Amino acid sequence: MSEDNSKHYLRHFDDDGAPAPHIESMAQHGITFDRAFSNAPVCSVARTTLITCCYGPRIGTQYHRRSKLAQLPTDVEMFPAYLRAAGYFTTNNAKEDYNAQRRDEPWDQSGRNASWKNRPNAQTPFFHVQTFTDSHESRLHFSKSDMQKPNQTASDAVRLQPYFPDTDLFRYTRARYHDRMMIIDDLVGGVLEELKTAGELENTFVFYFGDHGGVLPRSKGYAYESGLHVPLVVRVGENVQSLAGRAIGTRTDGFVEFVDFGATVLALAGVDVPDSIDGKPFLGPGVDAAAVDRRDEAFGYADRFDEKYEMVRTLRIGDWKYMRCFEGYLPDGLQNNYRYKQLAFTQWRQLHQAGKLNDVQSQFFAAKPAELLFDLSQDPHEIQNLAASPEHQTKLAEMRSRLMQRLTSMPDLSLMPEAVLYEQAMDAPVPFGQEHRSEIASLLDTANLALQPFDKAQPLLEQRMAGDNPWQAYWALTAASQFGKTAASLADAARPLLNSDQPLVQTRAAEFLAIVDDGFNPWPTLRDALASADNDPEASSILNTAVYVRDFLNRQDGSDAKLRVGYKVGKSDQAQRRLDYLNDQL
Known part of the structure; x- marks a missing residue:
C-alpha cells in the first residue's frame, strides 16, 4: 500500500502518469482493476474501512482525526483477526491509524519490525500489510529553496489538471510527485524480490494499491475522483491461479471498493466471509468474475478532515458521478492547516485572492451547489456540473434517489452532529443508529429541503x-x-x-x-x-x-x-x- 496517491499518477492507469515497471510487471502476472475506489479520501477513515470492511458512516468511523474511538459492532472484527483464528500469521508494517477500538487482536505483529518472515515456520500461511510512506502528502512539503534541486521528471513533461493554474510551482510539484511514485515502484519491486528469494512469490497473492487519492491540491480530503479513485493491481502466484477465477494479465472495469478488500482476502484464504460486513469478495473460489465485471457502483463519504468540516456523500454508477454537498456553501478551499503546508495550495489561494484565476480554477474557492452531477466519460476532472441541465434531470433524479436510499438504509450517522455522537453514540454506534433510525431519516428530509x-x-x-x-x-x-x-x-x-x-x-x-x-x-x-x-x-x-x-x-x-x-x-x-x-x- 502506498500512501496518498490516486490512479492518475501511474502510467499503467493514466497516460499522464509516471512509469512503474514493477507494478506493470505485477499486472502481467495478475489482474488490473481499473475502477477501484477508496470509500473515503483520507488515511484514517480509508484504513478503518479497509480493516473493518464496513462503511464508516454506518459504524461511526467517518471522521479524521478521531475524536473518540468507535466500538466495533458485536458481530464484526477487524478482518485479519479471522485469518489469525484460521491459522494465518498476520503482520502489519507499520501504519494502523484506525478509528475503531479493536476487540480481538488482528495482528501477530504490528510495527516497524513486523514481517511475514517472522512466522513460526515455513509452512505457516501468512498475511502481511506493508505501507510505503514515500508518496505521503508530507513529501510535497518542500520549501522554495528545495525547488533549486531538479526533479528526475522534467516539469515541462507533465500535464496539469485543468483546475490548476499553470505555474512553475504547480509543474514542479507534479513532477516531484511523479518521482515519488517511481520510488514507490522500486519499493514494490523490493517486496516482490523478497518473496521470490524466499520461494514464496508463486504461492502468494500480492495486492498493490493506494490507500486513497492524492496528493496535489483538490485530491486528499476531497471526494472527487482524484481523492477516491485508486490504483489496484493483484499479482497472482502461479501456484494459486486456480483460486483467482480470472485469466492472468487481464483488466476489468468492474467496480471494487475498500469494503470489499478484506472480504476478498478472506475468500482467497478459504475463510468464511461474515454476513455482518458491507463488503463482497471480488476474487476467490465461488466468485463469479462476470458478475464482478458488471459491478458499477461506488459510494464515497467525506466529513471532517483534521479541523476542516464539510459533509459530502458521493455515488458513482458507471461513468456518472453524483455528489451531495450537505454544506456546499463552505468552499473546498477552506483552511486546513496541514493541507496549506504545501506551497501549491498556498499559491493557488494567493492567485485567487489576486483575481488571477479563470472560472474553472476559481471553483475551489467558491460555494458549491447542493448537488453536483458529472459525466466522467466527457469530464474526467469533474469541472462541468450538469445538475442544473434540463436534459439531465432524469439522471439526476435517479442518482439522487439511489444515494438517499443508501443513506437511509445504513442509516448515515453523520446526520447527527459529531458532538452528539461523541457524547452519546461511540460506545455502540450501530445500535445508536438503529435506535435513531426514524429521526435520522427525518433529519435527512430536512437537509434535503435545500434541493427544492x-x-x-x-x-x-x-x-x-x-x-x-x-x-x-x-x-x-x-x-x-x-x-x-x-x-x-x-x-x-x-x-x-x-x-x-x-x-x-x-x-x-x-x-x-x-x-x-x-x-x-x-x-x-x-x-x-x-x-x-x-x-x-x-x-x-x-x-x-x-x-x-x-x-x-x-x-x-x-x-x-x-x-x-x-x-x-x-x-x-x-x-x-x-x-x-x-x-x-x-
Missing part, C-alpha cells in the same frame, strides 16, 4: 426552525444557508435561534445570518457558543464556522481578545488547530 425550489422549501424550513428538536433546526439552518441570499426572508425565523441552548444551533443561526445579512455581526454569538462548548467536536465545528465567516464572508472579529474554549485542549486537538490559525491573525 426555495418557495416550496421556505414554509417547511420555518416550521423546522420553530420546532422542539434542535437538530431539525440545525439542518433547517444548514439548508437555508445553501440557498444563500435567496433565503433572506428566513432571517426573522433564524434570529431566535441565536439564543438556543445548543451551541451548534446558535452557530448555524449566526452562520446563516452572516450569509444573508451584510450588516449582521456573527462574532458575539460565535464567542458565546464557543464559551459553552464542552468537547472538541463541538468547539471544532464552531471554529470551522468562524474561519468561514472571516475568510470567505470577510466578517472580521471586532474583538482583539484571543478566542478560547472553556476546557483544556491538547496539542493534537482539532479545536487547537483552528484557534492557532484564527488567533495568529489577530
Whole structure:
C-alpha cells in the first residue's frame, strides 16, 4: 500500500502518469482493476474501512482525526483477526491509524519490525500489510529553496489538471510527485524480490494499491475522483491461479471498493466471509468474475478532515458521478492547516485572492451547489456540473434517489452532529443508529429541503426552525444557508435561534445570518457558543464556522481578545488547530 496517491499518477492507469515497471510487471502476472475506489479520501477513515470492511458512516468511523474511538459492532472484527483464528500469521508494517477500538487482536505483529518472515515456520500461511510512506502528502512539503534541486521528471513533461493554474510551482510539484511514485515502484519491486528469494512469490497473492487519492491540491480530503479513485493491481502466484477465477494479465472495469478488500482476502484464504460486513469478495473460489465485471457502483463519504468540516456523500454508477454537498456553501478551499503546508495550495489561494484565476480554477474557492452531477466519460476532472441541465434531470433524479436510499438504509450517522455522537453514540454506534433510525431519516428530509425550489422549501424550513428538536433546526439552518441570499426572508425565523441552548444551533443561526445579512455581526454569538462548548467536536465545528465567516464572508472579529474554549485542549486537538490559525491573525 502506498500512501496518498490516486490512479492518475501511474502510467499503467493514466497516460499522464509516471512509469512503474514493477507494478506493470505485477499486472502481467495478475489482474488490473481499473475502477477501484477508496470509500473515503483520507488515511484514517480509508484504513478503518479497509480493516473493518464496513462503511464508516454506518459504524461511526467517518471522521479524521478521531475524536473518540468507535466500538466495533458485536458481530464484526477487524478482518485479519479471522485469518489469525484460521491459522494465518498476520503482520502489519507499520501504519494502523484506525478509528475503531479493536476487540480481538488482528495482528501477530504490528510495527516497524513486523514481517511475514517472522512466522513460526515455513509452512505457516501468512498475511502481511506493508505501507510505503514515500508518496505521503508530507513529501510535497518542500520549501522554495528545495525547488533549486531538479526533479528526475522534467516539469515541462507533465500535464496539469485543468483546475490548476499553470505555474512553475504547480509543474514542479507534479513532477516531484511523479518521482515519488517511481520510488514507490522500486519499493514494490523490493517486496516482490523478497518473496521470490524466499520461494514464496508463486504461492502468494500480492495486492498493490493506494490507500486513497492524492496528493496535489483538490485530491486528499476531497471526494472527487482524484481523492477516491485508486490504483489496484493483484499479482497472482502461479501456484494459486486456480483460486483467482480470472485469466492472468487481464483488466476489468468492474467496480471494487475498500469494503470489499478484506472480504476478498478472506475468500482467497478459504475463510468464511461474515454476513455482518458491507463488503463482497471480488476474487476467490465461488466468485463469479462476470458478475464482478458488471459491478458499477461506488459510494464515497467525506466529513471532517483534521479541523476542516464539510459533509459530502458521493455515488458513482458507471461513468456518472453524483455528489451531495450537505454544506456546499463552505468552499473546498477552506483552511486546513496541514493541507496549506504545501506551497501549491498556498499559491493557488494567493492567485485567487489576486483575481488571477479563470472560472474553472476559481471553483475551489467558491460555494458549491447542493448537488453536483458529472459525466466522467466527457469530464474526467469533474469541472462541468450538469445538475442544473434540463436534459439531465432524469439522471439526476435517479442518482439522487439511489444515494438517499443508501443513506437511509445504513442509516448515515453523520446526520447527527459529531458532538452528539461523541457524547452519546461511540460506545455502540450501530445500535445508536438503529435506535435513531426514524429521526435520522427525518433529519435527512430536512437537509434535503435545500434541493427544492426555495418557495416550496421556505414554509417547511420555518416550521423546522420553530420546532422542539434542535437538530431539525440545525439542518433547517444548514439548508437555508445553501440557498444563500435567496433565503433572506428566513432571517426573522433564524434570529431566535441565536439564543438556543445548543451551541451548534446558535452557530448555524449566526452562520446563516452572516450569509444573508451584510450588516449582521456573527462574532458575539460565535464567542458565546464557543464559551459553552464542552468537547472538541463541538468547539471544532464552531471554529470551522468562524474561519468561514472571516475568510470567505470577510466578517472580521471586532474583538482583539484571543478566542478560547472553556476546557483544556491538547496539542493534537482539532479545536487547537483552528484557534492557532484564527488567533495568529489577530
